[in-house]
Structures are given as structure tokens and as C-alpha cells.
Amino acid sequence: MKPQRLEAALGHGFGRPELLRQALTHRSFGSPHNERLEFLGDAILNCAVAGYLFQHFDDLKEGELSRLRASLVRQETLAEIARDLHLGDFLQLGEGELKSGGSRRPSILADAVEAIIGAIYVDAGFEAARKVIDLLYKPVVARINPDAAGKDPKTALQEILQGRRLPLPRYGLLATHGEAHVQEFEVECVIPDLDIRTTGTGSSRRIAEQQAAQRAIAGIKP
Amino acid sequence: MKPQRLEAALGHGFGRPELLRQALTHRSFGSPHNERLEFLGDAILNCAVAGYLFQHFDDLKEGELSRLRASLVRQETLAEIARDLHLGDFLQLGEGELKSGGSRRPSILADAVEAIIGAIYVDAGFEAARKVIDLLYKPVVARINPDAAGKDPKTALQEILQGRRLPLPRYGLLATHGEAHVQEFEVECVIPDLDIRTTGTGSSRRIAEQQAAQRAIAGIKP
Numbered sequence: 417m418k419p420q421r422l423e424a425a426l427g428h429g430f431g432r433p434e435l436l437r438q439a440l441t442h443r444s445f446g447s448p449h450n451e452r453l454e455f456l457g458d459a460i461l462n463c464a465v466a467g468y469l470f471q472h473f474d475d476l477k478e479g480e481l482s483r484l485r486a487s488l489v490r491q492e493t494l495a496e497i498a499r500d501l502h503l504g505d506f507l508q509l510g511e512g513e514l515k516s517g518g519s520r521r522p523s524i525l526a527d528a529v530e531a532i533i534g535a536i537y538v539d540a541g542f543e544a545a546r547k548v549i550d551l552l553y554k555p556v557v558a559r560i561n562p563d564a565a566g567k568d569p570k571t572a573l574q575e576i577l578q579g580r581r582l583p584l585p586r587y588g589l590l591a592t593h594g595e596a597h598v599q600e601f602e603v604e605c606v607i608p609d610l611d612i613r614t615t616g617t618g619s620s621r622r623i624a625e626q627q628a629a630q631r632a633i634a635g636i637k638p
Numbered sequence: 639m640k641p642q643r644l645e646a647a648l649g650h651g652f653g654r655p656e657l658l659r660q661a662l663t664h665r666s667f668g669s670p671h672n673e674r675l676e677f678l679g680d681a682i683l684n685c686a687v688a689g690y691l692f693q694h695f696d697d698l699k700e701g702e703l704s705r706l707r708a709s710l711v712r713q714e715t716l717a718e719i720a721r722d723l724h725l726g727d728f729l730q731l732g733e734g735e736l737k738s739g740g741s742r743r744p745s746i747l748a749d750a751v752e753a754i755i756g757a758i759y760v761d762a763g764f765e766a767a768r769k770v771i772d773l774l775y776k777p778v779v780a781r782i783n784p785d786a787a788g789k790d791p792k793t794a795l796q797e798i799l800q801g802r803r804l805p806l807p808r809y810g811l812l813a814t815h816g817e818a819h820v821q822e823f824e825v826e827c828v829i830p831d832l833d834i835r836t837t838g839t840g841s842s843r844r845i846a847e848q849q850a851a852q853r854a855i856a857g858i859k860p
Contacts, residue, residue, distance in 0.1 A: 451699065451700040452692060452698075452699070452700055452703065454700065455688060455692070455700045455703050455704060456688050456689065456692045458688075459684050459685040459687075459688035459689070460685050460688075460689075462681050462684065462685065463681040463682050463684065463685035463764075465681075466677060466678050466680075466681035466682075467678065467681070467682075467759065470674060470677070470678045470756075470760070476674075477673065477674070478673040478674055478676065478677045481674065481677050482677060534692075537689065538692070541765075542685075542764040542765065542768075543763075543764065546764075
């Protein structure tokens with residue numbers, strides 16, 4: 417397949433096309449292959465996703481942000497992105513890998529996505545790589561970020577659980593603090609099947625529940 | 639101490655000074671504290687250092703780049719950078735931490751350096767953060783990157799070993815390939831005390847030895 421089609425899907429035209437070629441070359445094919453670019457791309461991806469989560473998830477603590485990021489940059493997610501790009505059709509693999517179905521192997525696909533991100537960074541800098549990551553992650557983010565999908569966290573959580581045929585979460589009031597007109601509500605959100613229990617606080621019970629639901633979403637393993 | 643002195647040392651004036659204040663606030667002091675910024679800064683640091691190593695160490699493989707980066711972003715290195723900045727004088731700590739010497743604790747110092755990097759990213763973007771990282775790492779990099787210090791790898795390796803009062807490395811010719819005028823040399827560099835053995839190849843014995851020395855430097859634990 418022509419690399420121009422891949423460039424169009426990435427939204428990035430390479431000033432140095434040899435970088436894209438290298439990113440698509442598995443070590444089984446020969447040198448220069450994509451392993452160094454993969455090292456670089458992995459770091460850029462982690463950084464861009466951290467920046468996104470920091471900006472869009474005000475409520476989440478460091479540990480929750482870490483968990484959420486791990487789920488976004490893991491092999492399965494990247495392989496999914498690779499399949500959306502039909503990356504298997506563009507890879508250069510050695511004969512052995514080719515015959516044994518290497519172009520569909522999740523590890524090879526995920527590594528190639530990271531290498532492409534590394535190649536874009538070398539080609540055009542961090543902002544260019546970040547923009548491509550934003551584009552590639554749009555469908556992924558829509559699932560985990562209710563805001564991006566135009567949904568509130570309680571609705572999004574409900575849909576995620578329904579998609580897995582699990583019972584709905586249970587919300588419970590834990591405490592109220594303060595005088596009537598400045599009350600603060602503390603609630604919990606419990607999902608027994610996933611062993612998840614989060615809390616949220618807010619000036620209304622509904623706001624507190626939304627926060628607890630948001631935190632529960634962050635805790636769900638994809 | 640006035641934060642302006644810290645900003646001068648960082649080479650970055652904050653458009654939003656509250657971000658610097660937050661980066662300097664340990665959770666023992668209260669909210670908003672620096673934990674989320676630390677999460678972000680850690681990712682940016684890893685990314686910027688990966689970019690630096692990718693660019694400056696052509697010869698190193700993915701695994702060697704990873705090891706080298708790990709040594710550059712570990713707690714001890716960051717705490718050293720924090721001490722250079724006199725960061726302990728700027729930290730906001732709770733009373734307990736203050737009394738027990740928290741402002742000198744390597745983990746607290748290292749976390750604050752990462753949080754500052756995260757704060758600069760939020761304040762002014764990736765390139766601004768990368769520039770500050772370059773500045774902070776100048777003395778660190780001079781040790782591990784012979785180019786940066788204007789030294790060839792063999793000389794740099796010798797100095798590192800002398801600094802640790804260890805015997806000099808042993809270089810040995812492993813093989814020569816090809817005809818006389820297009821010969822390729824393969825050498826090894828052995829440092830028995832550090833359990834290091836690397837190889838290098840090149841069109842002359844000296845070039846091959848420099849590559850092996852470079853790889854040995856990358857393998858030395860700081």
C-alpha cells in the first residue's frame with residue numbers, strides 16, 4: 417500500500433519520508449528498523465496522554481491518572497488503533513514473520529504505532545506528534561471521557577457496565593456536612609462485580625455522585 | 639526565599655505563578671499540592687530525556703537507551719538537581735515533615751523537581767519545559783555524554799573509572815571482516831569490576847573501540 421494513504425489517515429505528511437519507512441520496518445526485515453523510534457514514541461505517547469488526562473480530569477488524583485493512562489497506552493489499545501489504520505498492510509516484515517502472521521500480531525502492531533509517533537516527533541516536533549495522537553485517540557477517548565462524548569459520568573458508567581452485562585452501580589449517601597444552605601454531600605459508588613468502591617463530594621448529591629462515577633470509570637480495567 | 643530567585647535559576651518566568659507555588663507544595667502542607675503536577679512532570683521528563691538520548695546516541699539500541707534514561711531520571715539524579723537549585727529552601731511542607739527534615743529528603747526533592755517541570759508545561763508548553771530540562775541536566779549530561787563535554791568516549795570512560803578508583807577497561811580485537819581496504823573491525827571493551835562487556839564495530843580499530851566505550855558508559859550504573 418502507498419504510504420501516502422497512511423499519511424492521510426495520520427493527518428501528517430512527512431518531510432522526511434524515510435522516517436515513516438523506518439517506523440514501519442520490523443527488525444526481522446533488516447536495518448534500519450523501528451526499535452529506536454519505538455523507544456522514543458513510547459515516551460512521547462505517555463507524555464501526550466498524561467497531558468491530556470491532567471487537563472481533562474481535574475478530579476482525579478495522581479494514582480488514578482496513572483491507572484487511566486496505563487489503560488490507554490497498553491498494547492491492546494495500540495493494536496486497536498493500528499487496525500483502524502490498516503497498519504498491517506504497510507509493515508515491512510521478514511519472511512518468517514510474514515508467514516506466521518506477524519502483520520496481525522498485537523505486539524508488532526502496537527510497536528509500529530509507537531514508532532510512527534516517534535518518527536513524527538523527529539520529523540516535526542512534539543506538537544505535531546501530539547496532534548496525531550489526539551486524532552488517533554479520538555475514538556478511544558470518547559469511551560473513557562464522558563465529556564468528550566457529551567455524556568455525564570453517571571450515564572457513561574452505566575453504559576460501560578451495560579456493555580459488559582454487569583449490574584448497575586449502587587450509589588449511597590455516606591455523610592452530609594455543614595449547615596443547610598452550605599451543605600456538602602459525601603457519597604459512594606459501589607460496583608461489587610468489579611470490586612470498585614469510590615467516593616465523591618459536592619454541593620449536591622447529584623454532583624457528588626457524578627464525581628464518584630467519574631472516579632469509578634477511571635478505575636475500570638479496559 | 640523569593641520564588642523569583644528560583645525562576646531565574648530555572649530560566650523560566652511563570653505567567654501563572656500559582657503553578658510554581660503549587661509545584662513547591664508538598665501534600666503535608668495542604669491543597670492544592672504538587673502530586674498531580676508531579677505525575678505530569680515525570681512524563682514530560684521521560685519524554686524530553688528520551689528525545690535527547692535518541693538524538694545524541696546514534697549507536698545505542700533501544701534497551702541501552704532505556705537503561706541510560708532510567709539512570710538519568712531516577713530519584714538520586716533528580717535530588718541532586720534539586721540541591722543545585724536549593725529547592726529545599728522554597729518548599730512548603732507541613733509541620734511534621736518540616737521538623738523531620740523533609741526539605742532534605744531525596745524523595746520530596748525529586749518529586750518537587752518533576753512537579754516544577756509539570757508546572758512549566760502547563761504554564762508554557764512542551765518546548766518551554768524541554769528547555770528548562772536541558773538547562774537542569776547540563777551538568778548531569780556532561781558526565782554521561784562525552785560529546786557534550788567535548789570528550790571522546792574512550793577518554794570519558796577512562797575518567798569515569800578513574801573517578802571510582804577502578805582499573806582501566808581492556809579493549810580486545812574480536813574479528814576483522816572484509817578485504818584489506820574495506821575492512822571492518824569488531825572489538826570488545828571489558829570492565830571486569832563492573833561486570834560490563836560491550837562490543838563495537840567500525841572501519842578502524844579506533845572507531846570500533848570508541849563505539850564499545852560509548853556502550854560501556856551507557857551500561858554503568860550511576
